[in-house]
Amino acid sequence: xxxxxxxxxxxxxxxxxxxxxxxxxxxxxxxxxxYLILYRLLRYxxxxxxxxxxxALVGVMLLIIYPFGFNIYLAFSNMNMFRFKDFSxxxxxxxxxxxxxxxxxxxxxxxxxxxxxxxxxWTAVNVTCHVLGGLGLAILLNRPMRGKGIYRTxxxxxxxxxQVIAALAWRGEFHYQYGFVNLLLQRMGLSPVQWLSDPKxxxxxxxxxxxxxGIPFMMVVLLGGLQSISQEYYDAAQIxxxxxxxxxxxxxxxxxxxxxxxxxxxxxxxxxxxxxxxxLVTRGGPMExxxxxxxxxxxxxxxxxxxxxxxxxxxxxxxxLFIFSAVYLRLSGGFKGAWE
Amino acid sequence: xMRTASKRRVFRKARGDSPAKRALIHAVLIVACVMAVYPFxxxxxxxxxxxxxxxxxxxxxxxxxxxxxxxxxxIFDRDFTIWLWNSLIVSAASVLxxxxxxxxxxxxxxRWKFPGRRQGLLFLLTTQMIPAGMLLLPIYIMxxxxxxxxxxxxxxxxxxxxxxxxxxxxxxxxxDTIPRELEEAALVDGASPLMAFWRIVIPLxxxxxxxxxxxxxxxxxxxxxxxxxxxQKANMFTWPVGFQKLMDQFQTAWGQFAAASVLxAIPALAxxxxxxxxxxxxxxxxxxxx
Numbered sequence: 028x029x030x031x032x033x034x035x036x037x038x039x040x041x042x043x044x045x046x047x048x049x050x051x052x053x054x055x056x057x058x059x060x061x062y063l064i065l066y067r068l069l070r071y072x073x074x075x076x077x078x079x080x081x082x083a084l085v086g087v088m089l090l091i092i093y094p095f096g097f098n099i100y101l102a103f104s105n106m107n108m109f110r111f112k113d114f115s116x117x118x119x120x121x122x123x124x125x126x127x128x129x130x131x132x133x134x135x136x137x138x139x140x141x142x143x144x145x146x147x148x149w150t151a152v153n154v155t156c157h158v159l160g161g162l163g164l165a166i167l168l169n170r171p172m173r174g175k176g177i178y179r180t181x182x183x184x185x186x187x188x189x190q191v192i193a194a195l196a197w198r199g200e201f202h203y204q205y206g207f208v209n210l211l212l213q214r215m216g217l218s219p220v221q222w223l224s225d226p227k228x229x230x231x232x233x234x235x236x237x238x239x240x241g242i243p244f245m246m247v248v249l250l251g252g253l254q255s256i257s258q259e260y261y262d263a264a265q266i267x268x269x270x271x272x273x274x275x276x277x278x279x280x281x282x283x284x285x286x287x288x289x290x291x292x293x294x295x296x297x298x299x300x301x302x303x304x305x306x307l308v309t310r311g312g313p314m315e316x317x318x319x320x321x322x323x324x325x326x327x328x329x330x331x332x333x334x335x336x337x338x339x340x341x342x343x344x345x346x347x348l349f350i351f352s353a354v355y356l357r358l359s360g361g362f363k364g365a366w367e
Numbered sequence: 368x369m370r371t372a373s374k375r376r377v378f379r380k381a382r383g384d385s386p387a388k389r390a391l392i393h394a395v396l397i398v399a400c401v402m403a404v405y406p407f408x409x410x411x412x413x414x415x416x417x418x419x420x421x422x423x424x425x426x427x428x429x430x431x432x433x434x435x436x437x438x439x440x441x442i443f444d445r446d447f448t449i450w451l452w453n454s455l456i457v458s459a460a461s462v463l464x465x466x467x468x469x470x471x472x473x474x475x476x477x478r479w480k481f482p483g484r485r486q487g488l489l490f491l492l493t494t495q496m497i498p499a500g501m502l503l504l505p506i507y508i509m510x511x512x513x514x515x516x517x518x519x520x521x522x523x524x525x526x527x528x529x530x531x532x533x534x535x536x537x538x539x540x541x542x543d544t545i546p547r548e549l550e551e552a553a554l555v556d557g558a559s560p561l562m563a564f565w566r567i568v569i570p571l572x573x574x575x576x577x578x579x580x581x582x583x584x585x586x587x588x589x590x591x592x593x594x595x596x597x598x599q600k601a602n603m604f605t606w607p608v609g610f611q612k613l614m615d616q617f618q619t620a621w622g623q624f625a626a627a628s629v630l631x632a633i634p635a636l637a638x639x640x641x642x643x644x645x646x647x648x649x650x651x652x653x654x655x656x657x
Binding site: 042095180183184197299325 | 384389392393395396399400402403404405406407409410413422423424426443444445446448449452453456459460463464467468469471472474475476478479481482487493494495496497498500501502503504505506508509518519520523524525527528529531532535560561588589591592595596601602607610611614617621624625628631632635636639640
C-alpha cells in the first residue's frame, strides 16, 4: 500500500503546473504569430474568429486528426510487439493487414463477420429495448400524479452511476454461487444459470446489463420530448373521436421524431462502440463469446500486440459506423435545425 | 392564461384515469424503480459485510454482523486515496485545458459567419463517431515516444481534447441565446471585442461553462479504457483501473470493492441528479425543449 503523502501531492501539482505553463506559453506564441500574420499582414476580415478558434484547432489537430492519420499510417505497417521500433511500412503490409481482418479469426476463434453480426445484433437489441423501455416509462410519467419526482429520480440511477462501477458490480452479481441474480432465480424455484462461463448466457448477461444502463437516458430524453407536445393537439383529436392508439400514432410519434432521431443516433453509436460493459463484465469471454468489434480490436492491439493489424481493423470499423451514420442522417434529416 | 390552461389539463387528465388504471401505473413504476435501484442497494449491502460473511448467499439488506470494516480496510490498507488523487488531478487538468479551448472556439462559431464554419461544426460532430479505441493506439504510441507513459502529463493531454467537440456544441448553443446587443453596447463604449467576450459573455455563460466543465470532468474521471492502456505502475492508477484490480480479487476483496463503489458513486449520483436536466439538452443538441 502507498500512502497519500504531501510529497506525492506536491509532485503531482508541480507536474501539472508545468504542463499548464507550457500550454499557456504555446498559446501565447501561436496567438502572437496569428495576430501578426492574419491581422497586421493580411488584414483578414475574419482574423479575430480564427484567432479564437486557433487553440482548439491546434488541439484537435494534435489529438484527433494527427492520431487518425497516424492510425492510417500504422495500417500500412507491420508493427507488432517484436517490431515496435524497427517496423517497416509498405503497401504490401496494408494489403496483408486488411485481408487478415476479413480472412482470419480476429483473435483466435471468432472471425470478423461473426463479430460484425454479433455487434449488429447487440446494437439492435439494445437500442430497441432502450427506446421501448424508455418510451413506456416516459409515457407513464408524463401525467400529473403523486410521487412523479421520486419515480423519475430513482429511475435515472442506472444512468447516474459511473459506468465502471455499475459494470463491475454486475460482474460480481452474475457470480454463479454468490451473485443476487442466481440467488433470486433459486428463490423463485428456478435453476441457477452459468452466467459467466456459458457463452450464450454471458451474451444475455451483458445485454441485460446494457439495457438496464441505457433505458434511463432514453426515458429522460423522450419525457422531455413528450412534455414539449402541446395538449391542444390531443384535445382536438378527442373532439374528433380519435382513440388512444390513433392519438399516439398520429400525434405523439411524429412530434416526438425530432427528439427521437438524434437520441437514437447517439444510442446506436454509443452501443456499437460500447467497451466498458463487455470488457468489465465478461472480458469478451468466455471463448470470445461476447466480444464485439470494439473489444476485439482492443484485445488485438493491447493483449495480442498486433499494432499494424489493429490499426487496419480500427479503420474498417470506423468505415462501417460512418456509412451507417451518414445514411441514417440523410434518411431522417437528422440534425436539421442544429446548425443555426 | 397559461396557468388556467395547464390547470384545466391537469383536471381533465386526472379525471381521465380511473383509480384502477392509476394503481396499475403506480405498480408498474414501482417495479421499474426497484429494478433500477436494487443493484446499487446490493452494492451498499455487500460493502457492510464483515470479512467472515463476505461470500454468503444471504440477501438481507443489512447483513448479519454488519460493520464498516471494509471501508476502514479500503482506506488504510489499499491505495484507494492514491487512486482518487490521481483521477482528480488528471481530470482537473484536462478539463481546465479543454474548457479554455472550447469556450473560445464556441464564441467564434456563435458570433461570426466565417468561411468553413458549417464544415467545422459538422466535423466536430463527426469526431464523435470515431470508435472509442480507434485513436487509442496512435495516442498510446505518441505518448510512449514522448516518454510520457505512466505520467500525469500524458494522461491529462490524452483526455484534454476528448470533450472539446461536445463542450463546443453546448457552449455555442448557449452563447447563441445571449443577445448581441450587450456586446455591441460595450463596443460602442470603447471596449475591444475580446474585452466584451471576457467581461460580458463569459460571466453570463457560467451555467453553461459549469455544465461543459462538469461533463469534461466526468468523461476523464470515469474513463477506464485510456487509463488501462496508459498506466502500468500501481502508484499511477486512476480509480477505475484500481477498482477493476480490486474486483479481480473477487473472493477476498468484493466487500472492499463495494465500499469503494459506494464512496465514489454517492457524490457522482448527487452531482448527476443536480445537473441531468442541462446534460440532456446538451446531448441532444437542443432537440429537447423544456
